[in-house]
Amino acid sequence: MLDLHRVATFVAVADTGSFTKAAQLLALSKARVSFNVRRLEADLGVSLLARNTRHTVLTDVGATFLREARQLLELAQRASASVQQSHAGLGGRLRITSTPAFAQRAVLPLMADMAEAHPDLSIEHVASSQLSDLVAERFDVAIRLGQLADSDFKAARIGDYALQVVASPAYLQRHPIASPHALVHAHWLAHTQLRDAPWRFFKPGLLPRHARFEYPPRLQADSAEALMAMAVRGLGVTLLPAWLVGEAIAMGELDAVVDPAHLLRQPIHALYRNSMYVPAAIRVFIDQLTDRWAALETTR
CATH class of the missing domain: 3.40.190.10 (Periplasmic binding protein-like II)
Known part of the structure; x- marks a missing residue:
């Protein structure tokens, strides 16, 4: 039986391209990250990553396993979320990034409301004007102001602004x-x-x-x-x-x-991963942010 924590560690290393960055992302020691990946490779009997002093890259087998590992973690997350929702609303973790100004205007008040309504939901916001990498930095939702560049992520229209x-x-x-x-x-x-x-x-x-x-x-x-x-x-x-x-x-x-x-009005989008299953916390956050923004624009 595969250990999901080890699988998640491998995915983090593959996404960030670094044991050090994966350790920072997962709040683990670098030694623990290395141990988890080695044990996973031992369990599977294959080498998933090729390592040297400068780079960590996927082997061919590792690239194949990465696709399956994402689906495995997604199914586990879906099963966990469905059980949690059946008793006490939303659970799990929701990690969001937006610009500081938009956070003050709309995101942080909504986070406070969701935290009160769903005590089992852990929410983190990272304020940044940079175009963060959703996969490598493990963001569930990224708010983007203005026209979108092409990407592999799904985009939900939140509204627009003058x-x-x-x-x-x-x-x-x-x-x-x-x-x-x-x-x-x-x-x-x-x-x-x-x-x-x-x-x-x-x-x-x-x-x-x-x-x-x-x-x-x-x-x-x-x-x-x-x-x-x-x-x-x-x-x-x-x-x-x-x-x-x-x-x-x-x-x-x-x-x-x-x-x-x-001046042309500019769109606001919420970007999230393009996967078969979208966690309920992401859907609720996007729906409520859309409603909140419409109300804010009405009262301006």
Whole structure:
């Protein structure tokens, strides 16, 4: 009989490509990870991984077993979840990642509600602006803002949101922007994931797609909150979600530089693994986040 803990350890090593990273992910010692994989190989009578000082790669047999191992763990998770749901609601673990700003707006309040409603459910949130690897970092759900790149994951549409081009009143007094075309003369505050000019976020025909800023972006950040803080300080112009800057505009700290109607609304998706079985906790989280976002947009 295969030990599922050893199988899960092997899958973690295969996904991360490293015994050290797998140990960090599973909160185990590197020695324990190595022991689990060796014992699994002994149980199967085959070598699953080829190791050297720099790389850990799957053998041919290991690649075949990895596909079966994923299905085995999925079936075990499904069986465990079905038993837990039959008595006391949701159980197991739910690991989520999103940007810090979206977490504050929608994810963390929902996590609190789910934690109260389902005491047997363990929930973890990782705030990051990076495009995390769902498989290697063992995320169950990743929230993505904006247009999606092609991927092997399933995507559930959560909703959409408006954008605003904003700057402080002090900046606009020093550098007036009379029209969208004048944005090329602005000092652009760029998100590190969106270093190119913002023209692609404008509705077609309003601005030339290949226009260039007169001044290259001098200040960049990987979070929307940092960009907003820079804009409030009068350091330049930036593009941010309307739900993030609404309060600052109302308080007079920021002004809308162009009519928001000129900007394309952006989608919000929840990405999750493309598997036959989707755990109930993931389905509930996505459904409730969709409802919560619709309510938030209605009350804005």
